Amino acid sequence: MNILLTNDDGIMAPGINILAEELSKEHEVLVVAPDVERSATGHAITIRTPLWAKEVRVGNKEIGYAINGTPADCVKLGLLAISNVEIDLVISGINRGPNLGTDILYSGTVSGALEGAIMEKPSMAISLAEWNNPKYETAALFVVEFLKRFDIKNIPEFTALNVNVPSLDPVDVKGWKVTRQSRRRFRDYFEKRKDPYGNNYYWMFGEVVEDDPGEDSDYAAVRAGYISITPIYAFMTNFDFMEKIKKDLRG
Template sequence: MNILVTNDDGIMSPGIILLAEALSEDHEVLVVAPDVERSATGHAITIRTPLWAKEVKVGNKNIGYAINGTPADCVKLGLLAISDRKIDLVISGVNKGQNMGIDVLYSGTVSGALEGAVTDTPSIAVSSSDWSNPEYETAARFMVNFLKIYDVSKMPDFTALNINVPSIKYEELKGWKVTRQSRRRYKDYFEKRKDPYGNNYYWIFGEVVEDECSTDCDFNAVKSNFVSITPLHAIMTDKKYFDELKEISEGWSE
């Protein structure tokens, strides 16, 4: 397959380098990634400044294209301008740290995959679940093996897979589970500080909140050493509440 690889940790991140190298054994890989870290940029795109695409080399080896934009920018540019061939699959990662629960709304990694989905290209986001000591090799190896058994061409329109891999040795994985997006989120607070000139500034902190959920939710699978695979849809209409609101609107009278 022709695979476009991006991330939000930057083109020099070990996660994207290892993933691209692993995929290159069986596939044609094009790396188009941010020039610097763009974590938590969500699905932002650049519309008022130009985007620059610069080839990045280490020694004589071409790593890919560094873009002065977001992960969504990288996918758009890679699919519509840089690639000279049809891309069969977009993979965003391997991200440093998990992207589960409400993380998916903020994640540049997940947004890179969703951008591929909305441009009619099968797409996958992949993350290693530990911020401090991610096992990128495990996640990359899982992706290589997963693509041997999974037909990406069967993915529905506007859908991406969000994959979270436990940060353990590959041999310790118990398998993989299809999971739901949980309500895992952060209880945020701001610490007020002063700069050397006496001006106030604020630094955000957060405590993880993991509500009880069944075994088929993302964080429970990862805690049990299973790879979590969650299908995400770019069309976010709440169908159940849509029907409730429709009933209210039909009964409305002034």
């Protein structure tokens, strides 16, 4: 397959490079990723400044193209301008840290995959649910095995797979679970501080709220040692509530 690979941690991040190396053993991989970390940029795109694509090499090895934009920019540019072949699959990751519950609304990683879905390509977002000791190899090996067992052409249009991998050795992963997006979210607060000139500034902090413990939820699966695979959709209409509004307005 021809795979377009992006992320939000930046083109030099270990996650994307380990994944590119593993995928390149069996597939053609084009890396188009942000030049620096673009975490929590959501689905932002660049419309008022030009985008530069710089070829990156480490020693004699070509890494890919570094873009001065967001993950969604990278996918657009990769599909529409840089690639000279038909891309079969868009993968965003491997992200350092989980993308569970409402994380997907903020995540540049997930937005990279959703941009691929919007552009009518089978797409996946891959995140490793660990900050301090990420075992990227576990997630990379999962992707390679998943692509052997699952026909990506079966992913419906405008849909992406949001995958979260526990940071365990491969032998300790219990398996895969198809899950739903949970209500996992953050309860945010700001800490007020003063700079040396007496001006106020604020740091945002947050506490994770996990009050949706059903076995089919994304974070419950990861916590239990399973890889979570959640189909997510680019369109967010609440159809049940839409019908209720229609009924209420009819009186």
